[in-house]
Structures are given as structure tokens and as C-alpha cells.
Amino acid sequence: MSDTREKILLTALRLFARDGYEAVSVSAIAGMLGMTKGALYRHYKSKREIFDRIVERMVQLDNERARKHDVPEETFDQSPLAYRSATLDNIKSFTLSQFRFWTEDDFGRDFRKMVTLEQYRNPEIADWQQKVLADGPVSYMEDLFREMMAQGVLKSSNPRLLALDFYAPFYLLISMSDAPSNGENAMDLLTAHIENFIERNTVTRK
Amino acid sequence: MSDTREKILLTALRLFARDGYEAVSVSAIAGMLGMTKGALYRHYKSKREIFDRIVERMVQLDNERARKHDVPEETFDQSPLAYRSATLDNIKSFTLSQFRFWTEDDFGRDFRKMVTLEQYRNPEIADWQQKVLADGPVSYMEDLFREMMAQGVLKSSNPRLLALDFYAPFYLLISMSDAPSNGENAMDLLTAHIENFIERNTVTRK
């Protein structure tokens, strides 16, 4: 309800993203907001609840983004290939938009970092990381590319290898953007990679 | 000297790799070895010293591996291109060996995970992660590929983009191998990627 609740959530996420859940104390969160930890317990009943609300928020944001881009990100396994109309330009703009979210949007970037720090001790988080950031996108692109090969848009090859070629630079450039020095050119490199990829793998019509 | 000291180091690393440095207590490390924490202080003067010895060990291992493979991994900036004799087969076997180290070797895998968990709060660790696992290898392969293009071994193109194409799948597959389910085929996928890469980018002599 109040916006103190929201400030607590965002501040906690910022700290969780840098130090990890266990290493962040309730006092530290409260102190950063200029209040005592007793006051924080008026808004959340435990430290764990803050974490849970953050995850809840991300799930909601993720569904909204998936719906907006017509990408069945949550349940693409069951969906009977609704992406028949996807074009390479769609894929390009969608990919760049995703990259911006995970590297420039405060919530997206901090949540991704928090997930990175919690993946080895929290199985639920590990699943999320694989589904949304690692294996999931590769499998999704694989299905997409297989379909586009059948339609003659892409040259025929191993669709899983092709999906790996397309997506892996996205993943690596996210990590590189976390280093304070080279945050600028990551976006340009990714753009160049995608255009290069399209040019190399598109069937040329004369 | 003693092997208790070694067991402490490896046990601590295993825990640091799962939970992060701050979340692991000295009692937990000692308890896992069936002794009290007081005993542990006979071997290390602080928890931080254990961490420092681990890092020291990795630096040493890293130098050994680099020397064995004739890869000036630490200081490739200053070295005046000593890799003139590198062949694509060398690169392939070196890459697969590196992948095995980061995913299958206990020390390599655990250290990499620990680095992943500490990268956002420890600038020294962040530098290491970039130099050894992210930006470093890309820049190294970029120099290598530029040289091989000049020698007519590789087709001419943007060497940085090509380095990204080659190395990024390596990086993504490491992350995917952390998920308990698909640890088997990562190595096969990487092999297929490298062979595919070589075939696509080599100048064909008739």
C-alpha cells in the first residue's frame, strides 16, 4: 500500500544483488532508508517475505513482457507453435529489448544479479535461471529456427547449434556488461552480432 | 604442511562455492570435518586467510596451466605475439581442456562458482572473473584470429565478432552444466560447435 513498502523492496533487492541474501542484514536495509529495523517489521513480517515479494514481482513482470512480445516464455513447451509469424526483424528487436532489460533496467539487472548469487543454494532460483536466462532461451530459439528452416527463411543446419550461436553472445555480453569499464559497447557488439548472424544464415533470394 | 590444512581448504572452498563466503560459518567448515572450530584456528589464523589461500592456489594453478599450453594467459597484453604457431587443432584441444577444468575438476569448478558468488562485492574477484572467464578470453581469441586471418588460415572478417562467436558458447555451456539435469551433453555440444566453427571459417584449399 504505502510507498515505504516499495522503497524497502527495492533497497533490499539492490543489496541482495550485490552481497547475496544471507550477507545482507535487516539492519542494513533499514539503515539505508534512515529507519530502524523495528520499523521495517511494520511492513514485512520477515526478511524472507521481502525476498519472496521480489520473486513474485519478477514473475509478474516476466509474464507481462512475454505477453507484450507474444513470446510464450513461461509455457512454450505446451504451446502449439504460435510463433509462425515471427520474422528475423522481430527477433532482433525483441533480443535487444531483452538485453536492455537485463543490463539497464534497475529491477531487471538487480534481480538477475541476485539470481546469480543465489543459484547454487536455492533450487527454485536455479530453475528460474536456467529457464529464463540459459537453457530456456536456447531451446526456444532452437524451435523457432527449426520452423524457419522448414519455411525456407533460414538455411538448413543443426537448429540447436544455430540457437547456441545466436544466443550465447547475448549471455556472455550480459556478464561483460557487469564489469564497470566496458558497459558502453556491449549493446553495439550485440547488434553487430545479430546483423552478422542474420546475414550469414538467411536464404538469399535474387 | 599437514593434510588437515589441505582438507580444511578444500572443504571451505566447497562450501564457499555453494553458499558464498559470508554465508559459510567457521563452525560449519570445522563441523564438516568432524572437529571443533577451535582446532581449525591451529591451521589458519582467520576465516579470511582460508579464502586468501584458495585464491593463491588458483593463481598458481592458472599459471601452471597457461605455461603448459603456451598461452600467456596472465600477461598476454605485453607478450609480442608468441602464438604464431597456433593451429586450429591446438585451439580445439586447448578449449576442450579448459572446459573440462571449469566443469569437471573439483577445484576448478568450485573456484569458478565461488568467483561467481563473490564478483559483485569483491573488486579483485570481479577483475579475475573478467580476465580469466569473460572479456579476457575474447580479447585473446580476437588477437589470435586477427593473426590467423593475416596468415590466410581464416577467412577475413571482424576478428572481435568472430572471437565472440567462438567463445560465447563455451561460456554459456559452462553455466548450463551447473544445472544438475544436463551435465552430459554440454561437452558434446561444445565439440560440435568448435568443429562447425572451424569448418565455416577456414579458408578451403583445393
Add this chain to the structure above:
DNA sequence: ATGATAAGTAAACACTCGTTTACTGTAGTG
């Protein structure tokens, strides 16, 4: 046998942790 050295235990140290409790303002409503 004796003394030295290393490796262990158990307990205490000062401090921090997440959480709860008792209490203080302060705003808005009848």
C-alpha cells in the same frame, strides 16, 4: 623418563543476527 611441540576440546569473549515487545508520537474520524 622428560620436556617440547603440535593438535585437539570446551568455554568464554564481544558482537551481530532476525525477531518481538513495550512504548511514543501523529494523523484522521466520530
Add this chain to the structure above:
DNA sequence: CACTACAGTAAACGAGTGTTTACTTATCAT
């Protein structure tokens, strides 16, 4: 004005933190 609900503080709670201390064993060379 009295009453209620809310948001805050300060302090205490028991448990756990990294580290130190006093004390006990066991090994081993002299």
C-alpha cells in the same frame, strides 16, 4: 475532544558469529 490506526523508536530476546584463552592429549627427539 476522545478514540483508533498506523508508523516509528529503543531495548531486549535467544541464537549464532569470528576469535581467543586455558587446558588436555599424543607424539617424538633427546
